[in-house]
Amino acid sequence: MEDLIRASLDHCIKCTICETVCPVAQVTPLFPGPKYEGPQAERFRLPSGSADASVDYCSGCGLCTQVCPQGVKIAEINSRARAHFKAQKGVSVRDRILARPGLTGRLGTPVAPLANRVMANGTARRLMEKAVGVHHAAPVPVYAGHSFQRWARHHERHASPRLDGRSVVYFHGCSVNWFEPDLGRMVVAVLEHNGVEVKMPRQDCCGLPLQSNGLFDAARRALGRLARDLSAGSAGHAVVASSTSCGVMLKREGREILGLDDDETLRAVGARTFDVCEYLLDLHGQGLLDTGFRPLPLTVIYHAACQQRGHSMGTPALELLRLVPELEVIRSEADCCGMAGTYGLKKEKYDIGMAVGERLFEQVRRVGPDAVACDGETCRWQITKATGRASVHPVELLFRAYGLEL
Amino acid sequence: MESIETEVLVVGGGATGLGVARDAAMRGFATVLVERKDLAEGTTGRYHGLLHSGGRYAVKDPRAARECAAENAILRRVAADSIEDTGGLFVTTPWDDVTFGDRFLAGCADTGVGVEEIDVADALRREPAVNAGIRRAFLVADASMDAWKLVWACARSAEQHGARILTYRRVVEVLRAADTVAGVVVVDSRSDEEMTIHARMTVNATGAWAGQLAALAGCRPVEVVPGKGIMIAMNHRIVNTVVNRCTMPSDGDIIVPIRTVSVVGTTDSPVADPDQLEVTQAEVDHMLDEGEKLVPGFRHARALRVWAGARPLFGARPPGDDDTRDITRAHALIDHAERDGIGGFVTITGGKATTFRLMAEETVDLVCRALDAGGPRPCRTAVEALPDSEPGAYYSVGSRLARREAHLLDDQLVCECELVSRQTLEEAVERRPTANLDDVRRALRLGMGPCQGGFCTYRATGIFHRLERLDQVTANTALLDFLQERWKGVHPILYGDQLRQARLDDWIYQGLMDVEHLPAVAAAAIGSVA
Ligand SMILES: Cc1cc2nc3c(=O)[nH]c(=O)nc-3n(C[C@H](O)[C@H](O)[C@H](O)COP(=O)(O)OP(=O)(O)OC[C@H]3O[C@@H](n4cnc5c(N)ncnc54)[C@H](O)[C@@H]3O)c2cc1C
Ligand code: SF4
Ligand code: SF4
Numbered sequence: 001m002e003d004l005i006r007a008s009l010d011h012c013i014k015c016t017i018c019e020t021v022c023p024v025a026q027v028t029p030l031f032p033g034p035k036y037e038g039p040q041a042e043r044f045r046l047p048s049g050s051a052d053a054s055v056d057y058c059s060g061c062g063l064c065t066q067v068c069p070q071g072v073k074i075a076e077i078n079s080r081a082r083a084h085f086k087a088q089k090g091v092s093v094r095d096r097i098l099a100r101p102g103l104t105g106r107l108g109t110p111v112a113p114l115a116n117r118v119m120a121n122g123t124a125r126r127l128m129e130k131a132v133g134v135h136h137a138a139p140v141p142v143y144a145g146h147s148f149q150r151w152a153r154h155h156e157r158h159a160s161p162r163l164d165g166r167s168v169v170y171f172h173g174c175s176v177n178w179f180e181p182d183l184g185r186m187v188v189a190v191l192e193h194n195g196v197e198v199k200m201p202r203q204d205c206c207g208l209p210l211q212s213n214g215l216f217d218a219a220r221r222a223l224g225r226l227a228r229d230l231s232a233g234s235a236g237h238a239v240v241a242s243s244t245s246c247g248v249m250l251k252r253e254g255r256e257i258l259g260l261d262d263d264e265t266l267r268a269v270g271a272r273t274f275d276v277c278e279y280l281l282d283l284h285g286q287g288l289l290d291t292g293f294r295p296l297p298l299t300v301i302y303h304a305a306c307q308q309r310g311h312s313m314g315t316p317a318l319e320l321l322r323l324v325p326e327l328e329v330i331r332s333e334a335d336c337c338g339m340a341g342t343y344g345l346k347k348e349k350y351d352i353g354m355a356v357g358e359r360l361f362e363q364v365r366r367v368g369p370d371a372v373a374c375d376g377e378t379c380r381w382q383i384t385k386a387t388g389r390a391s392v393h394p395v396e397l398l399f400r401a402y403g404l405e406l
Numbered sequence: 407m408e409s410i411e412t413e414v415l416v417v418g419g420g421a422t423g424l425g426v427a428r429d430a431a432m433r434g435f436a437t438v439l440v441e442r443k444d445l446a447e448g449t450t451g452r453y454h455g456l457l458h459s460g461g462r463y464a465v466k467d468p469r470a471a472r473e474c475a476a477e478n479a480i481l482r483r484v485a486a487d488s489i490e491d492t493g494g495l496f497v498t499t500p501w502d503d504v505t506f507g508d509r510f511l512a513g514c515a516d517t518g519v520g521v522e523e524i525d526v527a528d529a530l531r532r533e534p535a536v537n538a539g540i541r542r543a544f545l546v547a548d549a550s551m552d553a554w555k556l557v558w559a560c561a562r563s564a565e566q567h568g569a570r571i572l573t574y575r576r577v578v579e580v581l582r583a584a585d586t587v588a589g590v591v592v593v594d595s596r597s598d599e600e601m602t603i604h605a606r607m608t609v610n611a612t613g614a615w616a617g618q619l620a621a622l623a624g625c626r627p628v629e630v631v632p633g634k635g636i637m638i639a640m641n642h643r644i645v646n647t648v649v650n651r652c653t654m655p656s657d658g659d660i661i662v663p664i665r666t667v668s669v670v671g672t673t674d675s676p677v678a679d680p681d682q683l684e685v686t687q688a689e690v691d692h693m694l695d696e697g698e699k700l701v702p703g704f705r706h707a708r709a710l711r712v713w714a715g716a717r718p719l720f721g722a723r724p725p726g727d728d729d730t731r732d733i734t735r736a737h738a739l740i741d742h743a744e745r746d747g748i749g750g751f752v753t754i755t756g757g758k759a760t761t762f763r764l765m766a767e768e769t770v771d772l773v774c775r776a777l778d779a780g781g782p783r784p785c786r787t788a789v790e791a792l793p794d795s796e797p798g799a800y801y802s803v804g805s806r807l808a809r810r811e812a813h814l815l816d817d818q819l820v821c822e823c824e825l826v827s828r829q830t831l832e833e834a835v836e837r838r839p840t841a842n843l844d845d846v847r848r849a850l851r852l853g854m855g856p857c858q859g860g861f862c863t864y865r866a867t868g869i870f871h872r873l874e875r876l877d878q879v880t881a882n883t884a885l886l887d888f889l890q891e892r893w894k895g896v897h898p899i900l901y902g903d904q905l906r907q908a909r910l911d912d913w914i915y916q917g918l919m920d921v922e923h924l925p926a927v928a929a930a931a932i933g934s935v936a
Contacts, residue, residue: 003534010641010708013907014822014857029815040822043642043666043855044807051808070906 005077005256011070012039018064018074023306023336024057027355031057034064037081038074045081049088055081057349059340059356060212061306076257079211086214094133095213098342102205105143105178112145135350139339139385141179141377148172148181152200155188167197168279169234171226171250173243174205175377185406186399187242187276193402194283194290199237203229206249207258212341216258223254227266239273242393244375245341247275248310275308277375277394281316284323293401295326298370300397303332303360303383305376306340317375317394324401330367334360337374339382354386361386373397408601412438412570414773415589415605417577417619419443420450421553421759423611424560424571425766425787430609431567432790433770433783438603439561439569440592442576444845446557449613449680450759451848452715453553454637454671455664456648457481458760459494459546461521462655464513465506470736471517473761478547480763480788487795488555490802492663494548494648495529496521497540499699502653507542510652514546521546533645535701548648550664552801553759554848559792566793575601580608580623580751587623587742587751607773610753614680614716620753625746630755632680633717636689637671638697638899641708641856643803644668649700658696666803666824666855667710670697680716685898708903710856711895720756737765741772752776763787820869821862823855831866835873843867843888859892860911864919882926889915 018034019025025033037055044050055078064074086095097104108115118124125136134140152172168191176184188198207222227250230239241247250273255261274282283289304315321329337357338344344353354361364372364387371390372383380391414430416423419441427439441447460475482489498504507523514521522545529543530536561571575592581602582588589604610619613630620628643663651659662669670693677683690712697704720738737757743749754769767785774783791798806825818828834849843866846852852866853859863885871881900908915921 006642007703007707010856011903012856013903013910014861015910032814036819036822039856040825041807043823044804044825046643046646046802046804050804052811054811054814070903 003259005073005080006042008071008073009039009042009077012068012072013070015069018068018072021063021067021335023061023063023338023356024059024352028057028352030054030352034058034074034078038064038077039072042077042081045084049084050081052081053085055085057352058082059336059338059343059349059353061336061340062310063306063335066309073256076253079257083211083214083216087216091214092133094346096215098134098345099209099213099215099218100205101174101178101209105147105174108143109145109147109178112143116142129347133347134345135347137385138345138350139378139381140345141175141381144179144181146181148177148184149200149202151181151185152188156200165197166195167199168238168240169199169201169230171203171206171230171239171241171246171273172200173241173246175243180377182406183242183393183396186393186404187240187395189404189406190280190395190399190402191240191276193404194280194288196283198240199234201229201232201234206246207254208246208249209342211249211253211257212343219254220258220260223249223258223260224263224266226250227263227269231265231269236272238279239269240276240279241273242276242375242395243377244275244305244311245307247273248307252310275311275313275316275375277316277320278311278313280398281319284320290402291323293324293398294403296324296397296401297326299328299330299367300371300373300392301330301332301364301367301369302394303334303337303372303374303379305374305379306336308375317373321373321394321397324397327397327401329373330369332360332372333363337379337382339376339378341378344378344382353382357382357386364389408599409604410438410601411604412436413606413777414438414609415440415603415607416609416611417590418448418611418613418615419445419557419571419573420448420611420613421446421557421560421762422450422613422754422757422765423609424557424564425762426609426611426754426769427569427571428560428564428567429766429770429785429787430773431564431569432786433774433779435773435777437564437569438572438605439564440572440575440577440590440603442574442595444573444842444848445561445571446553446848448615449715449717450553450557452637452713453759454635454660455550455553455662455669456660456760457489457549457551458758459521459548460517460519461494461496461510461514461544461546461548462650462660464517464519465509466655467736468513468517470758470761471513471519473736473764474758475517475519477761477764478549481551481760482549483798484763484788484791485551485556485559485795486798486800487792488552488559489800490550490552490664491800492548492550492647494546494650495533495536496544496546496650496652497529497536497700498542498652499537500539500541501699502651504541506653507544510544519546533647533649535644535703536649537700537702542652544652548650550648550662551759552665555801556792558849559794562793577619577622580619582624585747586749606750606777608751609769609773610751610755611769613718613755616718616753616755620742623742623748623751625742625748625751628740628753628755629721631676631719631721632678633674633719634677634683634714635672635674635717636685636693636712636714637669638690638693638712639667639669639710640697640704641667641710641903644701644704644707651700658693659700661697661700665851670694670704674717676719677716683714683716685712685714687898690898706902708856709899709901710904711854711858712899713895718755718757737761739765739768739772741776743776749776820865821850821852821855823857823862824851824853826850826852826862828869831869832873835870835875839875843870843884844891847888853888853892857907857911858896859888860907860914863888863892864914879925879927882924886921886924886926889921
């Protein structure tokens, strides 16, 4: 069987539409663009590898694949080529660290105050840039000091919410577990508020950071394990994810990019995975969502993360937020904030990431909203770091509009 | 009328002619080569691209197998830069007789063709796109060989040894002095000027056209039947190893990964005129069906271009040679002095691109004897590497991408599909003052990728114009000619993605540029999908 991602290069008719949306190619000549890196360069690549280093500048945002009228899997081709390239050249220590948020989370959580102080210290950050190549000014998350899973186990045992017999499995991801456990609690609260029982099995990383840093084998193992963890004892329940990019990994990317199409469990789990806002909007469509929101007299800019497009679900968060009285929601004018996962953290890509995000940052400065709402966690960190404005997951606004409390 | 003199005149600028010219020049003969079009515009530039291991002939044609095996080893040393070391597989598909594999192994052993039977699983790991239903697999030393690189390297080497290579000169008359051929008259197809070339020995290396030239020389007929074969280039390398069906040679049973494409081929049908090679829809379908047997899904891949070449099939047996198996595939060297009593004239035809060097060696050996060259003049082409092949490194499909990566910021891309940069284009034009876009296409693969010139033709024409190679009207004409030429190869395979591409190209040229109303020399009609 010919590999379908590679074979999709055949559909390219050189129309150049992908080139016009690529946020990276727009800001740096170091990246020759999606048409070049994808369907064109791929014809020159051998299974044994290839000599092109520039593909590493692709942020993996996926916009090119979304707009290609011919269905060329451009971002996916790039992702594979990058993995190949890295496998040949060796993956740096920095990329290995960024690729394992679970590990760093586990190490940082017990010593959170210290770790956070180090991360906030300019000198330490410059040393870190030198030593491992994470740009000193790039946003890094703050350790919460306690994991979400600890809370979840306690919650599952003790809480007895009003339920309608509807159950979901919550795929919270690494970021909620180690850095933003409160977001996880809000997601659970909003779902339970709408009568949905939330199961929270033990789970680890989906492998996306491994994949985007070119460590495909490790990514395959991680994703396979996650699919089994999420399906264990959950008899066909919907899986709800609050991290957009990790959700896409389960839905589609894992199978396509990592070539895990034969993994039955993954296929089954992927088919019933929903982004949390997608799930809530679906409830609304069935008339099951509580729309008794309190007025929230705020102005927010809603930014749809580039990776969200991979869900092919439109912008459910935007529609949900519009249900909240007095909440003024302005759409972001930008396609990408420049972070694209862990891309913008890297020393050699930080400036590119900031340039990509400038369109969004400029809008934020101009509008001066109370907050920026965005589904992607690394995007939120980037936006706050670059603009000084608070950034929130859309669910947090719903949580507040329901008048819920942690 | 201009007139020149030489010792050895070679007619025909394919692999054979260039091989002879280089060998003769290396052995110290004053040498001139004439070709009616550009180098390798005959069969050599239209062949399947396979440097045979000999496996294909191991059962059917032992002499050809033996020659291929020996020449394969030699060319890997002396022409490495034109060769990509893809390796080759012979696979027994569900349509093939499993026991043929045993005859195949025995044939290889008899003829010195290196072969190893490998596990089907290993073969499929190496080439995952190959039909998973194969029952046996054999590894051989097949490779792909770039005809243009090869021919141009021979030409450069010949010139370094003092030879003159004259393209766009068609032989219209063969001069006779009593019982001897004394030279030829050629016409320059661009200026229509005639030139006389006097030579002590004229070598007819015109391949499938050899009968025509022999007739001009007034010899007894040289019975060369042009055998038409069609090939289809698919848009990318579906396989990276040459894949052959392990069976008696037949149609569409080989896929060759060469440069950026994979080429399925071929057919074999006798035709009257090697210049009239029509490709029919039925032949295209047949090829795709056969490709599907080797690689399931082949039909859904994008076909880029189809073309045909004419094999020089030599029918009349040279006297004294009673080995009937030699009739079809091995080459024929005819000493017309011996056969027809006409001196100063030899014909070398038939054979394979793989054996071009051997054919040249035998030919020049005969020339040495005929011209009584005084002492032995040993052939050195088996040991002396061609220009750019001296380091012995094989060509790799990734080399262009690597070069492009090094010049991302300081050079423009003209042909995006085949990664031809502006600087490369300008250097090629500098090196070889030519007004012909098609010459550049062959030298650089300009316009040979998926969009078939849709995006680079107007760029390249503009650059030619700017370099003052072409004035406005000739530039327009060159553009139209080029589009016309590309169109020829595309229209028989217009379906799916290539049809969409053609539509887009059509909009660019017809819609945006209105090319049909450009001031040009002759109104070249451009094929339109609409
Ligand atoms: C479909 C097909 C597939 C093939 N595949 C393979 C393969 O995979 N591997 C392999 O080893 N071999 C292959 N061959 C065989 C191989 O291509 C030929 O044997 C070889 O290229 C012949 O080279 P040549 O120089 O003898 O002839 P040509 O390349 O045809 O050269 C003859 C030249 O003479 C010129 N000429 C003719 N008349 C005149 C004139 N009056 N004045 C001046 N010039 C003239 C022509 O323009 C032409 O350029 C294939 C052949 C065909 C047809
Ligand atoms: S958008 Fe698609 S078809 Fe158009 S150039 Fe890009 S890859 Fe090719
Ligand atoms: S994935 Fe994003 S950064 Fe990469 S080529 Fe596509 S549009 Fe550009």
